[in-house]
Amino acid sequence: xxxxxxxxxxxxxxxxxxxxxxxxxxxxxxxxxAEELARQKGLLQxxxxxxxxxxxxxxxLAVSLSRSLAVIxxxxxxxxxxAWASSIPMGFFIKRVWLLLPFFTGMIALPAxxxxxxxxxxxxxxxxxxxxxxxxxxxxxxxxxxxxVSLAILLVLTTPWNGVLKALSxxxxxxxxxxxxxxxxxxxxxxxxxxxxxxxxxxxRIIGRMSTADERRMIAATAGTLLSKSLHLSSxxxxxxxxxxxxGHPRTMDTFRMxxxxxxxxxxxxxxxxxxxxxxx
Amino acid sequence: xxxxxxxxxxxxHVPDGYLSPITSLIMLLLVLPFWYRGLQRLRxxxxxxxxxxxxxxxxxxxxxxxxxxxxxxxxxGHAVGGALAAIILGPEVASVAISIxxxxxxxxxxxxxxxxxxxxxxxxxVVLPYVSYALYRMIAARTPLDxxxxxxxxxxxxxVGLTMxxxxxxxEFGIQPIFxxxxxxxxxxxxxxxxxxxxxxVIPHLLVASVVEGAVAALVVAYLQRTxxxxxxxxxxxxxxxxxxxxxxxxxxxxxxxxxxxxxxxGLLAPGTAWGEWSSQELANRGLGFVPRGLAxxxxxxxxxxxxxxxxxxxxxxxxxTLSAVLGIVLIAVVAxxxxxxxxxxxxxxxx
Numbered sequence: 001x002x003x004x005x006x007x008x009x010x011x012x013x014x015x016x017x018x019x020x021x022x023x024x025x026x027x028x029x030x031x032x033x034a035e036e037l038a039r040q041k042g043l044l045q046x047x048x049x050x051x052x053x054x055x056x057x058x059x060x061l062a063v064s065l066s067r068s069l070a071v072i073x074x075x076x077x078x079x080x081x082x083a084w085a086s087s088i089p090m091g092f093f094i095k096r097v098w099l100l101l102p103f104f105t106g107m108i109a110l111p112a113x114x115x116x117x118x119x120x121x122x123x124x125x126x127x128x129x130x131x132x133x134x135x136x137x138x139x140x141x142x143x144x145x146x147x148x149v150s151l152a153i154l155l156v157l158t159t160p161w162n163g164v165l166k167a168l169s170x171x172x173x174x175x176x177x178x179x180x181x182x183x184x185x186x187x188x189x190x191x192x193x194x195x196x197x198x199x200x201x202x203x204x205r206i207i208g209r210m211s212t213a214d215e216r217r218m219i220a221a222t223a224g225t226l227l228s229k230s231l232h233l234s235s236x237x238x239x240x241x242x243x244x245x246x247x248g249h250p251r252t253m254d255t256f257r258m259x260x261x262x263x264x265x266x267x268x269x270x271x272x273x274x275x276x277x278x279x280x281x
Numbered sequence: 282x283x284x285x286x287x288x289x290x291x292x293x294h295v296p297d298g299y300l301s302p303i304t305s306l307i308m309l310l311l312v313l314p315f316w317y318r319g320l321q322r323l324r325x326x327x328x329x330x331x332x333x334x335x336x337x338x339x340x341x342x343x344x345x346x347x348x349x350x351x352x353x354x355x356x357x358g359h360a361v362g363g364a365l366a367a368i369i370l371g372p373e374v375a376s377v378a379i380s381i382x383x384x385x386x387x388x389x390x391x392x393x394x395x396x397x398x399x400x401x402x403x404x405x406x407v408v409l410p411y412v413s414y415a416l417y418r419m420i421a422a423r424t425p426l427d428x429x430x431x432x433x434x435x436x437x438x439x440x441v442g443l444t445m446x447x448x449x450x451x452x453e454f455g456i457q458p459i460f461x462x463x464x465x466x467x468x469x470x471x472x473x474x475x476x477x478x479x480x481x482x483v484i485p486h487l488l489v490a491s492v493v494e495g496a497v498a499a500l501v502v503a504y505l506q507r508t509x510x511x512x513x514x515x516x517x518x519x520x521x522x523x524x525x526x527x528x529x530x531x532x533x534x535x536x537x538x539x540x541x542x543x544x545x546x547x548g549l550l551a552p553g554t555a556w557g558e559w560s561s562q563e564l565a566n567r568g569l570g571f572v573p574r575g576l577a578x579x580x581x582x583x584x585x586x587x588x589x590x591x592x593x594x595x596x597x598x599x600x601x602x603t604l605s606a607v608l609g610i611v612l613i614a615v616v617a618x619x620x621x622x623x624x625x626x627x628x629x630x631x632x633x
Contacts, residue, residue, distance in 0.1 A: 019349045064302045112472040137472040144298030183336035220500030234337035
């Protein structure tokens, strides 16, 4: 048993580069997967992005406003049905939310079961008491967070990112801001790849173990280099934009057209949200 | 131990469900003037150039949040990078860049809530950069760019800055059970009162995440002091942003054009005419047995005022050629200038 902590600590020490590499590729994978799903056929994929953005926002607001656990649970069922109709793998959709995200929230909600004062609900050994109020408040937190996250990822999983961006203009987000968002999203990939390459080349030249201090210096140097590269790139991108006629004003090609079924589904989503708000007063 | 583990990765992205919609709305309203100020400053400093600079800096903020920073004792943490961004770009611009990174994290990666974008931006993109930058400036004062005081300023700025944003997050959490309860008293959103939320958020940050934030800021500033000192000046002179990364583009373009114009007469040394630009006379000389009829007819249609780039009045071919070139460049420049003036008429007021 003695060797076990040592082993884990060596692994951790060695893993700073590897862990960053894993985080980077996980992020890239995640959005590649989202783009892939967004290109499949399904209910939400077939709707106008503007309808989706407004509909999902309305549902999110309903989740946030509702004062009834049953209504929030009902909205989660709505999210599940929408995912099912949009041919999103259900196992993935449920696991992604319940295994990963409320892991953090779950740890926060857990003490609330016990420390919130209120009438006792369940007596546990060790003198722990789950209070009624505590159980309710913890469930509120868990359900609200998981339903909100489910709704949010529904949007991304069924809409290519440039669709989401264009749809933002209905929310009166200024064009310049949308342009910046789009460019940022695009260059995140380039920088992710660049960083991945930098760490990979570094990793391939590391023999043995580095001290924590060396590792920190290496991480800082990589960050500094990335910063210089980003600034350099921004001036190159500016020149490229200028040479293509950019003079500070973005022009977008708006090719969306609302069809009757867009109106229908948009209306249905907003109506569902309004109903939920009314039921969960 | 439980609490330290709970918050150790330095994750402060508030998901939807923790804050009441009213709180989210108020936080969004609080952030708006800071965004406006940041965009305003960008526009003054660099006009159209601001778009790619802000996009790349936002992308940088996004990527930097993924770096695993090793801490003494074998654990690792993530930095927000807000202190670093503020030191490099100034707090106004950093605020916009970090907010954009946060919006993309919320919308495209489900990290942090969509309704909570205002709150997250306020905590991490307003409190963090403004506090960090104020401390950095205070400690760095008027010391040269490569002084060690700047490192101390960066470290302390990052440490205090992120701790302050943890405090603000805790206050937002802590006021939820005061204002938002069901009829029977059940807290509807984040359940813990201020007396619990503040120590739980602030203490672990003081010990871990804020240390990472300060360390990253100081270490990267130290690296830039050794390698790219110019970058550290941008916060004070934002127009430098592009130059720090490379050549000033337009100046390079003009220098290049002038060099080309000067070098152009070299072509006179080469024999013959440009390929494909033969006159009908030349075509015949080149062994083509006939002149296409259409060509012969069309050739007489248009006689250039400076045929063969020669000014016959001068009587000197070489001098005439060079003068034609100068005349041509001036003509093209005038046309381009007129076109630009025509196309951008009415836009200049919007741009500035």
